[in-house]
Structures are given as C-alpha cells and as structure tokens.
Amino acid sequence: MDTKTFRRLGHELVDWIAEYRDRMGDLPVMSPLEPGDVKRLLPSQPPAKGEGLAGLTGDLDRVVLPGITHWNHPGFFAYFPSNSDLASVLADLACAGLGAQGMSWQTSPAATEVEEVVMDWLRQMLGLDAAFTGVIQDTASTSTFCALLCAREWSSAFGQARGGMQAEEAPLVVYASDQAHASVEKAALLAGFGRNNLRLIGTDDQHALRLDLLERAIQEDLAAGRRPCAMVAAIGTTATTAVDPLEGMGRLSADYGIWLHVDAAMAGTAMICPEARWMWKGIEEADSLVLNPHKWMGTGFDLSAYFTKDPEHLIRVMSTNPSYLHTDQDGQVKNLRDWGIPLGRRFRALKLWFLLKDQGVEGLQARIRRDLANAQWLKAQVEAAGGWELMAPVNLQTVCLRHVPAGVTDEDDLRAHNLAIQGRVNKGGRFYLTPSVLKGRQILRVSIGSAATELSDVEGLWKALLDAAAAV
C-alpha cells in the first residue's frame, strides 16, 4: 500500500475507532452472534487479485463489529477487564508503523532501552525495590511458564544442559493453591513436571492457601524423596481475588529453598496505590512476579510485566547464542530475545510510555481507587439486601455473590437459579457477566474495572440483578 492511500484510510480508520468508542455503550456488550455467523460473510477462497482496501470501515461494520464482545464497554463485568486506552492504541499504531524488531539491542536500540526505562518506572510505581528487574512478556500464562522453567533449572542445576527433565531422578514438585489460575497447571505440565508432581493446596474460608497444608505437603514430598521446586502465590485469585499468605510462603520458600513466584496478574495494577500494598506484603521475598498492565492499567493487550530478581538466571535458561545473532554490542547491552520464549519482539514498551505520559501515576491511581470504591458500594448493597449472599471477601474490584430465594437450599437448584439470573442479565445486552464455580457453588462474579465503568453502571447492574432475580 502506498503512503497516500495509507493516509486516507488511516484517517478514516482513526475516525471510525473514535466513533466506535463513542457509541460502544449503546452496543450489546456481548456479541449476540451464533457460531458460523461471521464465517459465512467471508469468501471461502483467498482473493486472487487485489481489490484495495476502499470500503475498509464498511467491512469492519458489516463483518467484524457484530462479532465483537466489547471489552472496553461500561457494562463489561466479565472475566477480568482488558482495557485498551486510546493512548495505548496510538502506541500500537506507532509500533506497527515503525515495524521495528526488538529481538536484540542493535535491531532497534530504542525498543530495548525504552522498555528498560518504562519497566523501571513501573517497578517504582508498584513500590518494588531495586532488586527486581522487569521485562515485557505477552501474557501471565507465558510469564508463569517462564517462572516455572527458571525454577526447574535452578533446582536441577541446569539439567537442561544435560539430560533435561528426563534425567531427574527425584521428581521436582510445584505447589499452588486449589484456587490458582489454570495457567499454573498448564505451565507445570508444559514444563514437564507432570500432573502427579503438582500439588494444589487447600484453601481457607477466605479462599487463600493454607500454610499448614502447604508445609505438610512439602514435608511429605521430602520424606518420599521428591524435591520441592517452586511455589506460586496468587495475589488476587481469578475466581474471588483471594490473597495467599505471601509472608508465610516467603518463609517456607527460604526455609526449604523453593522458588517463589507471585501471580498478581490482576491485582498487581492496584499496587500503584500504596494503600493496596498490604495485599502483597512480603513481596520482597519473591523470586519472580507477574502482573498484567493489559488488564486493569489500560496498556492494551498484550503487555504482561515479568519481574525477576535474577536476570542472569533467566538469560541462561532462555538464551541460545548462534553466530547470526551476534552483534558488536553484545555484553554491553540487554538483548531481550534472551529474556523469554519468542525470538522476535514488538515495541510494546511504547504502550506503557504513552499511557503514563498521558495520565501520569496520579491519573491511574484515581481510576483504580474509583473501581475499588465501586466494588465496596456493590458489596454494601449485597450485604444490605435480603436473599443475597456475599460469597467471598471483596479485596479488590471483584464481588462474588449469589441470590438465595427463600426456602431454597439445594445447591443444584441454586446453581440453576443463579445461572438463569446471569443468562437474563447477559441477554439484556447492557451487561456481561461470566460464570464461576467456587468450591462447588455457582456464583455470580462481578468484575469491575473497565475504564468506562462509572458508579452509575454498577448501580445499573445491581438493578438488573435484582430485576432478574425477581423475574426468573
């Protein structure tokens, strides 16, 4: 495409995005399409001849938009948020336009050095001490995978340079709570530990890992000749934002020589507000840490922040050093290809830079505090209303609740009833909730944190829940 056409279509697309964002609140938050609806709008064969991109925004309106679930919608209360602030959209545009590769320092020094600077800004914003060094990964799944690979190689004295996991005589074991995100299990399995060597430790009535059970499991594994390797502390679990006992886990990590990884994918963003840092008291004992600015902070997916206390170890796990990747600056600079799984790297640091320059730390703090207050508002409504139960502590921006009609005690009935409420709310188009099962009980999980969501939207959701409970 020539630059003249790009200018014309680029302006058109920028305007289309602005209009989309302006009217997003009027669109149904969850796509109402049925499977196959998008596919049938596209030809089954690739275009032989180029048609140009005139009509681009028409295609987006016709083929794409009906099939979009609007993650930046004010009525998005599903999963965890995935905010894509418009400052970050500009950064993605700049990144694509530059088309630079950040695999080595020399392949675009700015990509590496801006990342170094903004990841250190982020470290400071979070109140982390200078022992931590940050690098951008794509997702928390990948970051946690990197952490378990680092733990594996640390416990095995770099077994990968010899016989790998296949030569380990005493199995290495990974520990997390039964509320840990599925990515922990996935990472442990992909890293070769095997499900038999993953311990999902029971949780207390706040849904936090029980230290006594963790220590007992460690001792049992040691007694059986297995080797405790890594533990993952969830600071803000996915279901309820439960907070594992990080200080106690840090002590066990030190006592038994076990790698401590902290999964604060969602909650980490809140740590830019000092009053939230009680949640990860003891964080200085962690060996590695992940949080996702692409969730609540607004940098746009994907930008997962991985912090490590031992970058040299990470590099040793991840690096290969073929001649075709050597540059004159090796040894003086960071080559970020050696800090993760992929070789190539986009210039994602621009997203964090643009966002921070635009809003400043104080701007981000104000939005986080708004969301925390909105969650407390909803919690108060649930507690005050008859027939509603709060299902977990409200530590962060997620409120777990359910409706219990008078006289109904059977869990299957309650499950069906609450799923019916959720279905009715979702069908209304203004709000989107996703289901969660908490220790066998069906809950309604309200995750607040879309940048567009104001108190009035939370009020609207609460009214919709009350109406749905009365109607089903």
Next chain:
Amino acid sequence: MDTKTFRRLGHELVDWIAEYRDRMGDLPVMSPLEPGDVKRLLPSQPPAKGEGLAGLTGDLDRVVLPGITHWNHPGFFAYFPSNSDLASVLADLACAGLGAQGMSWQTSPAATEVEEVVMDWLRQMLGLDAAFTGVIQDTASTSTFCALLCAREWSSAFGQARGGMQAEEAPLVVYASDQAHASVEKAALLAGFGRNNLRLIGTDDQHALRLDLLERAIQEDLAAGRRPCAMVAAIGTTATTAVDPLEGMGRLSADYGIWLHVDAAMAGTAMICPEARWMWKGIEEADSLVLNPHKWMGTGFDLSAYFTKDPEHLIRVMSTNPSYLHTDQDGQVKNLRDWGIPLGRRFRALKLWFLLKDQGVEGLQARIRRDLANAQWLKAQVEAAGGWELMAPVNLQTVCLRHVPAGVTDEDDLRAHNLAIQGRVNKGGRFYLTPSVLKGRQILRVSIGSAATELSDVEGLWKALLDAAAAV
C-alpha cells in the same frame, strides 16, 4: 484519552508514519546510536502527573527514531526481512482500537472465525491439502516449541497427565540438522528433553541434513534404549536457506514413528508461488509446520502460522478447562486459547485479511518473484566477479558470499577481511548486513526481501561490496 484528542493525535500519527515511510530510504538503515543514548533522553522516574500526548510525534522524532533500525528500508539485507505492509499497519490499528480478546469464541466470535477463514485461505495459497489446520502463533520459536511439546506428549502417551518428563524411563530424543535454527535447540531444552537428547545431524555440501547420518543416529538411539520422538526439517535454513531432504525424512518419520515438524519460517511464504514448491516436496507427510507471514509476506510482526494435522492433539496438550472459561458454545466452536501457550489472544487475523484483500495472491506472488530474481542476479554477479566466492546454493532470496583476496588462504585472515567489508558497508548507512559463520567460515550473508528493495538497491549493495573489498 478522550475520543476528540484521539482523533487529532491519530491523524497526526498516521501522517507521521506516512512521512516516515516516504523518507525511510534516506535514513541510515542501521541505528547509529551507542548503548545508553536512548535511556539518557528519558526521565528516570515515571511522570506523577499526566502531561497529555501533545508533542507525541516530536517525542518519536527525538527519542525513538534515531534508535530505530529500519526493517522496511530498501537497504535492509540483514537477518531475514520483517515486512510490515501499510495494509497490515491499518489492521494493527483496528485490532488495538477494537481492543477485543480472542481467547474464546464467545469473547469475540469475529476474532476466532476470521482467523479460521484466513488461515484456510493461507493453506490454499501454499498448496497444502485440507488435512492441515492453521492457527496463528507469535513467532516460529513458539510454533516450534508447540510442535516439540506435541511430539513429546504423543511419544509419551500424554505423560504430562502423569509424571511428566520426569517419569520417562527411556529418554525421548529430538533430531535436527547442525544448520537448524537456534529455536529448535531452545524448544528442545525448554520442553525438558535435555541437550544430551538433541541430535544435531551433519549436513552435506549443500548444507542440507544427511539422511544417512540421521538414520544412523536413530538406530543408535534405539539400540541404546532411547526413543526417537521428533525430527525437525528445515526448509530454508537461517544461514543459507538450505533445504533438508523432506521426502526422505518423511519416510524415516513413517518408518520409525517419529513426529515430523517442518520449519519453513522464511521459505514458507515462497510457496504461494507454485514453482517454489519443489523445496517442500513431501510436505504432506509433516505432522506440523511453521511459516512466518511476518517475515516476507508483509503481515507485520507478529504473525506466525502454525499448521497441524491433528488439532485435537494440540488442544489436549494445551488446554485446561476451568469453570471461569466455560461458555455456552463450548463443543460447537474453536476456543483458540487451547491452541497455544498464552491464554489471551489479539485479533491478528485482521492483518492477513487486510493484506490479502489489498494485494491479492497475485500481488504477493509478483513481489516474491521479484525478490527471487534479484537474488539470482546477485548470484550471477558473484560468480562472474574475480575474487568472490559463492558459499551456498541460492535456493531462495539469500545469497551467501565472501571475498577472497589473491593469495589469502588463512581462514582467520579471511574472517577479518570479510568482517571489515561488512563493517564498512554497514557504516555507510545505506545497507545493513548481519554476520554469519558457516561451518567455521565467515560469510557475508545478503538476505533480500524487504518490500521496498528493488533491483537497483541490490545493484547498489553489490557496488558497495566491491568498493569496500577494494578499500579495506
């Protein structure tokens, strides 16, 4: 950022990108900066208060652009190309503006279904039969890692569901050539095979894997009680674009029950030209295959295409199924979170869609053919010139050469001489070459394939090489 500001800055940035692309050819292709030059332009602390993004393009000019190595420059002959066509830049903008998550079908049906459609278009363009199903990964490193994980779980009858690699009594072994990309070694190590169980098989004088040595290694491993698990065929190696004997490897794969993965990261794009398909004759025997449209095709980084013959197996290796990810459509649709390592997914399929709609298959073919012809032109110059040696067959768009001054035979002297030539060419700012060592010999590696590179640029590079050889 409000939409009014976004419109204004978005238009400004679109124009800035257009101007950048127009004047790129006049910029030094390799960034001339020294380590630390970018860092010192940025404050060491994050901005406390938001400043807005007025002056955005000024920041890009001042802080970023001098630190960019211009991968879309007509004088870019380094590594392999990483083309970012402007149609793809628009797609990245649309993707960021939509801010949609493609982890599950329901989280944005269009993201999943457009990907299904365009990956099937790509399959047809490449001449692959319908037994292959495609999915987008970030990079070839990750795709090859997925392939080795699938091979591992296939050979171990899903050992990850039990004791993992730690419980495998007879080691699983991976085979590739000594010219395989470093990502194969990295993937084998990260997947837990261990370096002792990776065989880098010797290559012939065309730098292609020797089948006789491969079969001997397999037999030795079997005799020693080890289990051959996976082999990786390089169709177009990184150093010289050598072509491994795929048909023969397919036979060995079938005879010995070994997973066959094909790394055609660069060469795969050429297969949209039927006359190039001799390179991967036998591809129908592959179990998995990677090619990177973000290299030569123009989709912009990252878009790596992973094809598998057994999607159900891939899903079983990669999936976890927690309650908070269930949706009503499970079972009827693809949930692409289960097709790779990360949970979240960007809407990358837009890049392939926009590019194909704009240029059509014929437009892409014409550009590929131009580059192949330019490589043959350069090859002819090298062969005709005195004192220059062609160091490998020119199968694709990469020409490996060196200058041998009269009477110089010592390899160390030749290494220093050719590195001096390269240094002089790179310092000139018009061209960028990266070094490669081929079986102990320093080569000059000319990788053609930037979309902006015309024959006149290759002519210019050849003249610069001649001048540098005369001057050093």
